[in-house]
Amino acid sequence: MKKFWKAMLRNPGGLIGLVIIFIAIFIALFGQMIFPNSPWRMVQRPFLPPFTNPMVTLGTDALGRDVFAGLIYGARVSLLVGLVSTTVALTIGVPVGAIAGYFGGKVDDALMRFTEFFQTIPSFPLAIVLVAILQPSIYSIVGSIAIVSWPPVARLVRGEVLSLRTREYVQAAIVTGQSNTWIISREILPNALSPVIVLASLMVANAILLESSLSFLGLGDPNLMSWGYMVGAGRTVIRQAWWITVFPGIAILISVLGMNLIGEGLNDALNPRLAKDSR
């Protein structure tokens, strides 16, 4: 574990990514203490440019709502959606991939055809359709993002399991009569974890983008302030008030960049071959 952190921190990209995401998480957790007021509250005159009033540093939007407060509250929604939907996608994708890879044969065929069924549909249109049918809410958004993002996990895990199950220690476990569940969960999965973790960090970034895109199209949860919503609502007035769209846009950019850098760093730190080379 120590080695892992050492490798992670040695990678400048990974370090920057970690710092960004720690700041984002900090804001999401404690932002409400700095901004006790709801981001929906109309606090100043509309279309106040940024850096003109110290009370609303980043200006106000079309209704006079504080853009900075929106960013703070939006961080919570974006991270929450990113983390929860990724967790859900993992809980679907990992078992499906593990079972398919371990048992092989007809089970594998059935599960992989099922997975391909989802993979053949472009993910963003599918997410739009799902949210539109289920009516936009935080649950339908998390659910639809999870549904469109689990297939790659399943394929990755299957590939890993396929190669691991021929290893001697796995064969040994089978010979000693261990149960399938035990073998999968104790012998195989822990060793297949590193690529999954790397993939998961990228999935979080992707989920943040998906949520923003959905909100941009007006399919966000109408009760939650999110970055994508801010960009979408500000889009119509971008020629009069650039700051309404630019600041949340930068927030999306930075947090997605942060997650990607972390993924990169994780990849370097967890890949034994790369770790040896760098030594």
Next chain:
Amino acid sequence: MLKKLVLALALSSVSTLAMAQEPKLGGTINAVIQPEPPGLMLALVQNGPTQMVSGNIYEGLLRYSKTLEPQPGLAESWTISPDAKTYTFKLKQGVTWHDGKPFTAADVLFSIETLKVTHARARNNLVQLDKVEAPDDYTVVFTLKQPFGPFIGIFEVGSMPIIPKHIYEGTDVKTNPANNAPIGTGPFMFKEWKKGSFIQLVKNPNYHVKGKPYIDGIYWQIIPDAAARSVAYETGKVDVLPGGSIENFDVPRVSKLPNTCVTGDGWEFFSPMAWMWLNNRNPVLANKKVRQAIMYAVDREFAKDVIWNGLGKVATGPSSSAIKFYTDNVPKYPYDPAKAKALLKEAGYKGEKIRLMPLPYGETWSRWGEAVKQNLVDVGMNIETIATDVPGSNQKNSEWDYDISFTYLYQYGDPALGVGRNYVTSAIQKGQLFNNLEGYSNPEVDKLFEEGAVATPDSKRKEIYDKVQKILVEDVPVAWQLELQFPTITNCKIKNLITTGIGVNDGFRDAWIDK
């Protein structure tokens, strides 16, 4: 030399002044039509865009000024009998249909019989009609079962378009091929409709008002995207943006463009009024005090100034100030969060969740929903916004599956036509989209609206409507928000376009282009 120059300058300025008064002939106007109408046969289709295009093809017996005074249309003059039960119209002679056939009283009788079947609102307007007769080719006599005050207000082109008998008689009106190339008596004739692109109307050279229309034709441009419509105006592709063509947030920017004229006039006949249905069946909203609290809690001046860019008027009650028998002598609900909180407390509101459904008609309405939600949350209400699309919102409204829901409806100039329908018990019907959706029922209000429709003379009607407005405003069956104004934006070279209470819908007759 100098003297000559000065003289020439003086002369030319005089002549331009004189010219400014005189309409100029010729030119074609490009206008936006949004959305593309489903059809142009006004007796069958009454969508907003259909009325806007076809109001210039067809005509009604009367036209209405911006103050809703009746003016001659196909009828030259009209008299109302002292008992207010007989309306006699003298039709204009020498009027021809676009195909050259003469227009007579027989066309009027035929239109009325057809409209009773095909036009829901006309059918409603004609319930008090006993019989209609044509003693000669240019006289039509309407006899009513009992006096019906608003009757003189139902002859507008969209409410009662006159269609040609010689084309539709003996055929199925709905499937008649003539519907694709409508024939009317109006100042413009249908030329071509390229679906998804444009509708072209050309000048009717035989129009019965001599010298009109001044322009050669109209192109109604169909541009599906709001931003693209703004750009089309900016680049000069279109000269007229009828109300609602572009997003409200874009109105101030476009209005400031050089040589751009903006007016809120031309909607007086419709006088659209926005309010929130408050579902009176909801146990919380059933309490009058909660409904009053909502009126106090919502900052309607803010909505007007910020969301509608200062256009429109804060509503004082069920009637728009543009229609007959409006009174502002009613209880007032200024923005007063403290009072709203006190009323909620009195009502014993304990934070029960109330669902709020904005109208899914674009950005303006989304922002409005957000602002109202925040207003209500600020006074301690627990509001959840429901996001939905147009079919979803229609279904939820008509099934009464809502708590608070935004809408806007037309009022058609008279409380008996456009106001009463939203509050009387007989208009509570599950499955319909308009009328009494909130489920408010008050026998006294029912009785007053019933009497008001048939009372004579007008002073008696005013008395009744004053009374009913007071009761309604006290009871707050729905939360009235704004009298909406949809600004018409035109290039300033287009003159005299908005001259009536229905604006662009029949305005091209008098419009001209200053070159």
